[in-house]
Amino acid sequence: MVFNSYTFIAFFIVILVLHNLPLSWKTKKINLLIASYIFYAAWNPPFILLLWLSTVVDFFVGRALYTQQNKHKRRVLLIVSLIGNLGMLSFFKYGGFLLENFTHLINLLGANFHPAKPNIILPAGISFYTFTTLCYTIDMYKRRSEPVKSMLDFSLFVTFFPHLVAGPIVRPPQLVPQFETPHSATRKQLLQGLFLLSLGLFMKVVLADSMLSVVANDVFNSKQALNTLDAWMGVLAFSGQIFFDFAGYSTCAIGVAGCLGFVLPENFVYPYAAVGFSDFWRRWHITLSSWLRDYLYIPLGGNKHGRFKTYINLMITMLLGGLWHGANWTFVVWGALHGFYLWVEKIIRDLRKPKTAPEGTKNDAYVAGPVKDKTFPNFILAMITFFFINVTWVFFRAPDFVSARRMLISMFSSVKDGAVIVTTLSIYKVSVIVILMVAFHWMMRNTRVLTVAEKLPWWLLGILWSIILLLLIWSQESSSSFIYFQF
Amino acid sequence: MTSSSFAKAGILMLILVTTSVFSWELYVRSKGFDNSYDDGGPLWTHQRHKVCKDQNNSTVFIGSSRIKFDLDTKTWESLTHNHPIQLACVGSSPLSILRNLAADKNFKGNLIIDVTEVLFFNTAPNVFERTETALKYYKDETPAQKASFVLDHLLESQLVFLDKDRLSLNAQLQSLRIPNRPGVFEFPMFPPDFGRSKFNRQEYMTDNFLKDTLQQNQVKGIWAFFAKMSKEPPISGVKLDSLLNSVKVSVDKIKARGGQVIFVRTPSSGPFLMGETMGYPKEKYWNRLLLTTKCDGIHFSDYPEIAHFECPEFSHLSQQQAIVFTQNFVRILGEKGWKFSGTNQ
Known part of the structure; x- marks a missing residue:
């Protein structure tokens, strides 16, 4: 169900x-x-x-x-x-x-x-x-x-x-x-749970299924090299789709449990506002990344056995994390890319760290300390992170390496006579949703949706809640499966 | 925010949502919309489940959109006391459904196959997309989907605004018709009043469509667009032989189990008919189909009482015409010795 x-x-x-x-x-x-x-x-x-x-x-x-x-x-x-x-x-x-x-x-x-x-x-x-x-x-x-x-x-x-x-x-x-x-559930818990359920369904049905999935599917299923704009639209659409689909499910799950009086751990904290890749993994599928940290990375030795072993452990964790997502080498490459990004980030961090700082005390290679400041340089770093995350989604979504290669070529070079397949309406949809999504993530990165909802005047919350539900009803999307069910 | 503030927000939300949905429903009704069912995998599967239930008193129809528009199910039922099961899919070849029925050892009933040459004698993957999707849904249907179908039907039968093809958020955005960049393939949009789908999967043109020549011309333009788009010549030679043989294999399996099979070519008119006659000459395609499969067939052009129809958009009959067509169709079937009930007793 x-x-x-x-x-x-x-x-x-x-x-x-x-x-x-x-x-x-x-x-x-x-x-x-x-x-x-x-x-x-x-x-x-x-x-x-x-x-x-x-x-x-x-x-x-x-x-x-x-x-x-x-x-x-x-x-x-x-x-x-x-x-x-x-x-x-x-x-x-x-x-x-x-x-x-x-x-x-x-x-x-x-x-x-x-x-x-x-x-x-x-x-x-x-x-x-x-x-x-x-x-x-x-x-x-x-x-x-x-x-x-x-x-x-x-x-x-x-x-x-x-x-x-x-x-x-x-x-x-x-x-x-x-x-x-x-x-x-108390009355407040019940109402908050229903609000989260509405929000999760809105993310899944309206944003992921109704607005973004068609573009992502058309672009990734295309058998021909694409125009650069079309390729990027497809990748950005998938970037939004996978987030809204999976975070939507988690939001629903937390809301449903809340309506019954139970608390489930949070799973997504505005991951596209992550500054760096360790920050990303502290915000994306948090319960999986902490599971991998506690039951794989640390038992492998974490960062307790020197720098080289730390890098190896990190890569093994990310490779297996990739494979957990699906039985295909493309998922392994997706994990490898994330492992590589974490390596680079750690190298940069190690170079900037004072030499006297004690090492290997907190398994900080896998999860570094939080970046809380919402400064402009951090925003630029977040956008760079978002850019590299988008590159990894190509391997996550492409059915095989031939398609992934074709997509990357289309994204990063000017393909002569590249196919033009994305409609203007779809370009508007993807652009508006992705820009708003990233802006929203940045604004909300240090807070939580219920905290913000509680600060709003009741009439404004009521209007926003109505808009969410009306768009949900209006979208009339049939009950399609969540992407993560296949994992 | 206190618990009571959240409750106030919830009550406001309920009032706004209920008022908006009710107003939207009244508005679309005032614009002439009436119930139209989502003709996707779940509705097709619902019909497919009926196929083996009461085979002595039912007839299965497969084909393309023509039989969905041209067969008036009410007329059929009242004249034959036989239940029509509509499995045809718009814009599709019926061959994958025919194979599915042939492979179903429990199916030994009545089968009427609608032949729209341009789709029937076609091996392009796109003419199998819809039927393959429907068959996949039928095979993979979960208990949850079955339950959802019952609830969907309950709501769709009461609320006119639940019309995904015309009134959903995406359909409304599409209707803005924002111009595309050069080179983008634009699938033509059918006018909103062209087709409605009943719960038994019969399609019909609305009164608005029949009154509005602009919308009719729009559909005629879409047929011309499709004709221009198809660059491949009609199949012939080995490809045609192989297709005919595969039809024969399936038909033979059904007949061997005691089933009845007949082909029907429903009316078309104007330039559309002209194009079809030129591209798919009757002797080379229709006659060979009947000869290869050793089945009987009803070609509209052979019967003056159903040969005179002027289709509003060259390809499908209006609901009024469908009633006349169905009355004659039933009579012709009877003359050909078709048993409407008790085939397998």
Whole structure:
């Protein structure tokens, strides 16, 4: 079920009513769990079995990991969990990709091997709930937190429908304690949640789907070299589309959870106002980047083993982060580009840092300190960052390297007789939306939307909210999937 | 902001949204708009689900826009007591849907295939886009999409402004007709009153369109634009043989299961008909189709009672004409021994 559908609205109304009935907390949690399974089964009912398997295995393995004293047994248990979670992810998400690459390799070595293409359906949100359960077992292994006492709470933590299919990726301490005591939304929380839900839907339906997706699709699906303006319009349109689509989902998820009285971690903080790439990763898909930092970069050694190892760790993290997004080498290159940008940024930072400063105390290669000043030089730096981020989106969106190369050539050189495909109306749409988006990000970079909403006079907030909803109704976009579902 | 201020903002929002939506609905009704359904994958899939349900009392129609305009479903149903299932798609070749029906072992009912030569005898990818999208939706439809369809239908049947092709934000922006840079391909825009889609997927021209020769000329201009655009000559030789054979394979499968299949060429007129007759001579295309597939066919030009229509925009019948066409079509089918019910008893 997608948030942008009438089915979800009907479903959510029922859940809200049930959640506010005078029932016991346990009954309410069971309601939420059943609702979450219905939410997931609405895509493909058999895949619920995978979710159950992942939940049951990790609940018991997690508990055993925490209580078991024998080092070897603990290690075996961790391996069982890793194989279970990553094995499932590898099969469903990377099965075809691995086979394709294996076939290429074998054929390069002279064999004549042409297996049938596997027809594997990717279960919605598998990358997200795998990371959710994985962090639990790793935390149990490291004894970072207490095991979840109740199977019901653990199941709800894994399956809670607002975050289930496209995040934010939650950690047990962020959500499990909220299930332990009765939670229901105050009137203010409910209204704020509904406001965020409206805003998230507006971002997804009006801006991503209705205004930007057609241009991005036309440009990236074009089989011919394009005029420079057209190529840039396509890239900028995708830049906006991917943000509004994914941040829209996260905003909806936070709003929906808020309506029920729960708090989910924020996932996007105006990333196109980032000054530098470490700042970007502190603002874009925050729950994934912090997951990668805590469960990959730091266990690899972080920046504790010298400068060279730090660079290698950084690159490994970004390459795997790229691969997490999709089973295609283009995503790996996308990650590599980000890794390279972070390298360059670190080199510059290291050169500017006083030599006496202690090194390697805060794992600051991956996430540097925040840049808060809204000065003009910082704005210029933010625009330079935005420019380089746009270059990476080419690899993220292009279906293959041939298309990516064609796009880059079209963007950075004057292609003779490059195709002209973007209509004037689309140029206006993309330009206005992208300029407003970047300006809005810059203005809001040190604050939050609810903070600003609370400062507005009630009548102005009411008018703005109405405009958002009217545009949502007027756009009449059908319930298309969110881009990140495929990840 | 306190909780009550947020509540005040919420109440103001509710008042503004309700008032605006209600006013917009009244406005578009006053402008002559009436309910038109989004003729996309979900509506097509809804019809496709009916195909194998009551095959003794239903007939499946596949083809292009002509059969959607020219078959008056109400007339068909009242004369035959047989339920029409409209699976034709505008601007499309019916061949992928024919293959899909042939591959469906449960389908052994009545099938009427509309032949618009320029689309039927065509292998260009664009004439399969719509049907492939519809088939993909049918195959991949999720339980959530099924539920959404029910709710969408409920709203679309009550609210006229829910008309994506004409009244959505994007459609309204398109209607500004901002001039493009030289070289940009502009897909021509059909006038707003040309076609409306019923829930059973029948298309019809509005009264406004029939009164307005300017809009009719606009559509005629669009046909001329398409004719100019198609630079490839009509298929012939091996390509045509292969296409005809693939049709035969599918038709044979359906007939072998006890199904009835017939082809129909619905009316067109004026320069459009002239162009079609020149590009796709009857002997070379229509006759060969019937000969290869060993199926019966009804070509409008062979029956004086349906050969006289002057289509308002050269290619489709008005709703009034569709009623007359359907009455005669049913009669001709009967004369040809077509069984309207009980084929598979």
